[in-house]
Amino acid sequence: MGGHNRDLGFPISDELTTPDGIGRYNVFEGGMIYWTPQDGAHPVSGTFLLQYTEQGFEKGLLGYPIGDPVAQDSFWQEQEFMGGKLTGVSQITKDLYWPIFAPVVGSSVLQAETFDDDEARENYQERVLPCIEYELPADTKLAAWRVPGKGMVTLDCRRFRTHMAPNPEVGGHPGHFANYPLTRKEWYDFLRCVSYTFPAEDLDRPGLGNCPQRN
Structure with a gap:
């Protein structure tokens, strides 16, 4: 082997x-x-x-x-x-998930298959934080995962804000991260952990609290 x-x-x-x-x-x-x-x-x-x-x-x-x-x-x-x-897959790698950033000029395999003007690259500062601060449209894509039998599953800003929950300083649910806003490490840990859950998820009958949204 x-x-x-x-x-x-x-x-x-x-x-x-x-x-x-x-x-x-x-x-x-x-x-x-x-x-x-x-x-x-x-x-x-x-x-x-x-x-x-x-x-x-x-x-x-x-x-x-x-x-x-x-x-x-x-x-x-x-x-x-x-x-x-x-x-x-026999080895879990970053090929299973991507942070998404846009717009870009040109094309890539990932872009041509699923994301129009979006590409996969670092997006914490330019996309994740502005999403949390309501500076981006709700349908802005943040991440994508490969899922067996389902193709691509994407996470949009609306769903992530719900998962992130309101700023704890103004009341409401404290959210699902240790920090508000979440740190860059927490964002990438989140991407990886979501990719781990998909093999056991029934996406046709998702449980409450699932944050990814199917294309």
Whole structure:
């Protein structure tokens, strides 16, 4: 799999036995490798591991992995388990999410596919803070994420202001960040954390409080 420089990184556990006594597994910096006598060894990492964790690992309905991730297109992969298949990526990178900034001249793959005059680049100072201060239109796009089976999911200024909540100095809900306005680090932590939740989200029946908005 390419050793410690690839998806899994360094091992951080010894070989361990699963609770049912059938399988073995090792934990790595970026995921896990499971082994069973009938199906051999297979890695589980990236968004596959996020979904697998939500399902209860091998004790859940998915059971053990019985295959490695297989490319379905230029980005998404599919991995087979005893109880079904998952779609995802084996390594979580910034290719899963972007801060959006506009306008720009010219075009890019991202721009041409989804964002008209928007491009992906640093936007905390020029777009996020003005959004919070009501200096930008409500439909201004702030970020985008790739979601398996859904294409692109975007976050607009209106939704983020709701998530951010009113300035605590003037009363109301204190918001979902430690600072008001949120810091640059909090903004990028937010982008990354939202990308982690999407593999487990049902976007056709979203729960209350979901901040991203589907295109």
